[in-house]
Structure formats: C-alpha cells, structure tokens
Amino acid sequence: MLCLSMTGMASSAMAASNTRAVQKNKAEADRLELQNRLKSLKNDINKTETAKDNASDALAESEKSISEANRSLRDLQTEQSETEGKIKQLAEEQQRIAAKVEKQKNQLSSFLRRQYMRGDSDRIKLLLSGDNPNRINRELQYMSYVSQTQAKMIDALRVSLKAAEKNADDAREAKAELDEIADEEKSHKSALEKEKKRHATLLSQLAEKLYIQKKQADSLEKDEQRLGNLVSQLNKLIEEQAKADAARAALEEKQRQERIAAAQKERARQAAQGKKPAKITNPNAIDADEPPRQAKAETPPPGEFDKLKGQLRLPVKGEIVAKYGSKRADGPSWKGMFIKASEGAEIKSIAPGKVIFADWWKGYGNMIIVDHGGQYWSLYGNNQAVLKHVGDIVKAGDVIASAGNSGGIEESGLYFEVRHQGRTFDPLNWIVVK
Structure with a gap:
C-alpha cells in the first residue's frame, strides 16, 4: 500500500515538473517573440522618424527658396x-x-x-x-x-x-x-x-x-521652448552688444578727458614759463584732427513704444482666428495670435525698429523679429517670404514679409506675437482692430 502511494506521488511530481517545464518554455518563447516584435517596431519608428526629418528638411529648404525667390x-x-x-x-x-x-x-x-x-x-x-x-x-x-x-x-x-x-x-x-x-x-x-x-x-x-x-501637445511645447531659447539668445546678444557699446563709449570719454587734461597741463606749463598759452575756445572739444563720428542706426529709445499703446494697427489684413491666451484643442494656450490671410498678403511692421532675426525657424516657418527698443519685440511667423534682412531699419507700416503657410501649418496666414523683456503679452490690448 505504501509502495503504491509512494509511486503515485512520484508520478504526480514528475507530471507537475513536466508541466512547469512546458510553461517555462512557452513563456520564454513568448518573451523572445515579444522582444523581436519590439525590435521590429523600433526599427519601423526609426525609419519613419528619419523619413519625416528628411522631408522636414526638404520642406524647410523649399520654403526658404520660395522666400528668396x-x-x-x-x-x-x-x-x-x-x-x-x-x-x-x-x-x-x-x-x-x-x-x-x-x-x-x-x-x-x-x-x-x-x-x-x-x-x-x-x-x-x-x-x-x-x-x-x-x-x-x-x-x-x-x-x-x-x-x-x-x-x-x-x-x-x-x-x-x-x-x-x-x-x-x-x-x-x-x-x-x-x-x-x-x-x-x-x-x-x-x-x-x-x-x-x-x-x-x-x-x-x-x-x-x-x-x-x-495634435501632440509635447510637440507644440517643444516648438515654443525652442522659440523661447531663441529669444533668450537674442536678448543675450543684444545685452552683450549694449555692454560693449557702453564700454567703448566710456573708453572714448576717458581718452577725451585725458586729452583735455593734457592740453590744460601744457597750457599751465606754458603760462609758468611766461609764454602766452594757446587759446582754448571749447575745453570739452575733441581734437580738431579727429573726424566727426557717424551716428549709428539704432532702435527707437526706451519709452517710445509705450506711447503707442492703443494706436497700433494689425500687421496684415485678415480674420483673427486664434487669440492670445485661448486654449488650443490639442495643446498649450496661444502665446500670440493667428490672423488668417490670403497667400502673399503684405505684412507690415507695427512700429519703427530694427530687424534682429529673419530666417526659417522650426514650427514657425519663415519668421522675422523686429526690435522696437525698450526691450519690446514683435514677431511674425509662418510667412511665405521674409522681405527684410537682419540689421535693416524699418518704419511703422513698412512691408517686411508676405503671408503664407510655411512651418507646416495647413492654413495661410500670420502668427503674430509681441514680447516685452522676452515675455509675451496680449497684443490686442495695444492694437486698434477695425
């Protein structure tokens, strides 16, 4: 009886062991198959991303060529x-x-x-x-x-x-x-x-x-983050230029004061020797041999743009289809406004200023940025063409671009932002809409 019982138990244990081995082998095969499928999927994703990036690069080149033409x-x-x-x-x-x-x-x-x-x-x-x-x-x-x-x-x-x-x-x-x-x-x-x-x-x-x-919110956020980085870099460059200009002006003033001091010292020496010193009609004047310095074309002085609040015009004739702060159906809120306009419509600078960016930018297509002084900037994106170059001085109403759908948007128009100290604000508070 005992022997039969022992034999039965051994048989049951062997059967259970065989079942576990089969289950283990199946699980291993399933895991291997899953790994292969994941590997294949990753390859497909990589191929798709590569093709998309290549097509995006080709699109950028095409839109830049259209702008230049x-x-x-x-x-x-x-x-x-x-x-x-x-x-x-x-x-x-x-x-x-x-x-x-x-x-x-x-x-x-x-x-x-x-x-x-x-x-x-x-x-x-x-x-x-x-x-x-x-x-x-x-x-x-x-x-x-x-x-x-x-x-x-x-x-x-x-x-x-x-x-x-x-x-x-x-x-x-x-x-x-x-x-x-x-x-x-x-x-x-x-x-x-x-x-x-x-x-x-x-x-x-x-x-x-x-x-x-x-449709993916993270893509829009990345576009905005890239633009924010660009704004920060441009701000940094402008600040560095301002510091360099100030340092140069200080050095020139120091040299001028040194020349005045030397001239006065020489005059005192001549007086001490009993000589009649040369008459200085203007003690603050720089040496007559030095040619007059040409004034640089600068942006409007701080405070000028502030005076234009409530007087600015829309940069392009069209329909405002997205306002500042409104929620996108598929992502973050609008940091500017989108104005629907016909392809090729003239886009005009809202105020006097200096062009500090005029090139293609991912997510914003052919884009142009104008510095109006006092750390106020206006940004015009998704253009068919930018018609000005970096460094150009523009007046209010000057045509600086033409409307389009560059940057991959489906609808022709203009993406428009206004920034102060790098931060966006609602341009409609400053613009007269008729």
Whole structure:
C-alpha cells in the first residue's frame, strides 16, 4: 500500500515538473517573440522618424527658396518701376530737346534768309569799294556782329543735337536694361512656380504626419521652448552688444578727458614759463584732427513704444482666428495670435525698429523679429517670404514679409506675437482692430 502511494506521488511530481517545464518554455518563447516584435517596431519608428526629418528638411529648404525667390521678384519689380520712370523722363526730355532743336533751326533759317535778302557784301568787296572809311568801318563791325551771332546759333544747335543724340542713347540703354530685367523676372517666376509645385508635393507628403505631430501637445511645447531659447539668445546678444557699446563709449570719454587734461597741463606749463598759452575756445572739444563720428542706426529709445499703446494697427489684413491666451484643442494656450490671410498678403511692421532675426525657424516657418527698443519685440511667423534682412531699419507700416503657410501649418496666414523683456503679452490690448 505504501509502495503504491509512494509511486503515485512520484508520478504526480514528475507530471507537475513536466508541466512547469512546458510553461517555462512557452513563456520564454513568448518573451523572445515579444522582444523581436519590439525590435521590429523600433526599427519601423526609426525609419519613419528619419523619413519625416528628411522631408522636414526638404520642406524647410523649399520654403526658404520660395522666400528668396519672392524677395528677388520684389526687388526686380522695384528696379523695373524705377527704370520705367527713367524711360518716361527721357521721353519727356527728348520731346523738350526736339522742340528746342526745331526752334533753333527755324531761327537760324530765318536769320540766313534775312542776310540773303539784304544782299550784304563780303569783307573783301567792302574794303575795295573805295567808300568812306568810317562807313566801311561801321559795316565791317556790323558784319562781325552778324558772324558772331550766326556762329553762336550754329554752336547752340550743335549742342542741342548732341544732347538729343545722348538722350536717344540713354533711352536705348534704359530700354535694354528694362528688357533684361523682364527676362530675369520671367526666369525667377518660372523657378518660383517649379519650387511651389515641389513645395505642394512635400506638403502633401507630410500632411498626415504633420497633422498627427501637431495634435501632440509635447510637440507644440517643444516648438515654443525652442522659440523661447531663441529669444533668450537674442536678448543675450543684444545685452552683450549694449555692454560693449557702453564700454567703448566710456573708453572714448576717458581718452577725451585725458586729452583735455593734457592740453590744460601744457597750457599751465606754458603760462609758468611766461609764454602766452594757446587759446582754448571749447575745453570739452575733441581734437580738431579727429573726424566727426557717424551716428549709428539704432532702435527707437526706451519709452517710445509705450506711447503707442492703443494706436497700433494689425500687421496684415485678415480674420483673427486664434487669440492670445485661448486654449488650443490639442495643446498649450496661444502665446500670440493667428490672423488668417490670403497667400502673399503684405505684412507690415507695427512700429519703427530694427530687424534682429529673419530666417526659417522650426514650427514657425519663415519668421522675422523686429526690435522696437525698450526691450519690446514683435514677431511674425509662418510667412511665405521674409522681405527684410537682419540689421535693416524699418518704419511703422513698412512691408517686411508676405503671408503664407510655411512651418507646416495647413492654413495661410500670420502668427503674430509681441514680447516685452522676452515675455509675451496680449497684443490686442495695444492694437486698434477695425
């Protein structure tokens, strides 16, 4: 009985051991399969991210090319307008010269006709006539005046004809220049159309991926964080420049004071030696040999932008579809405002200032930032093209960009921010909306 019981227990233990071994092997196989699936998924994710990054880089290059082409077209159109004005002026000048030439020809013809009708003798015949010497002298003097008048009229006509010839040459050159501009403009337009088609293809390829990406709040936060880092870096550069300018000004003032002190010391020495010191009419003046320093183009002084509160205009004509502080459906609140506008619409600077950034920036496309002084900045993003360069001085109302949908957004318009000391605030409190 005992033996049978022992045998049964051993059999049960063996069966349980076999079951555990099978379960262990299955679990190991499942784990291995899961690891392989995860590895494959990671590879797929990496491939997708690489393709997306490559496409994003291509999109950035395309949008920068479109911006540059648009800027070149605008410059060509300005040059074309100036050349057309020049041609118009030359045509008016040509008419004036032609009228003057015709008048001079008529005067000369009338003069010669009168001389012929008078039948005046030449000088030789007059001298040999044996007439009264006094009369001969008067006639000779009169003929001299006539000759001088005739020579002056001929010279004046020659000058006018030469001016007419030069005017015609200038007009031909201007026309050739205008034709050259037109050909160059045609070439730029063709390149722009090709780039726009490539841009449309890239946008189509990226649409789904970018849509998913924009739905993720962390992506928007990263875009804002990158922009915040850019603002911090620009602030730091401006502060460093201000410190450098202040240090340079202090050094120049110190050197000026040292020159004044040296001049006064020399004057005192001359007085002590009994010499008459040189008179100093302006003791604060810098040496006369030093040329006057040219004033630098600076941003408006602090406090000027504060005076514009409630007087600013929207930078572009359009519909405000997102306001400062409103909640995004898929992420953080808006730090600025989005104005829906047609592609290519003119974007104008809201106030005088200096361009401190004009380039493509991830999440904001072709972007331009203007420093208005007093640590006030305005930012214009998602542009089709930026039309100004870093360092350019702009006035209120100057066209600085054209509206678009760069940066991967689906709708054409302008993303607009205003910042003070690097922090955003509601621009609608400063802007008159009509």
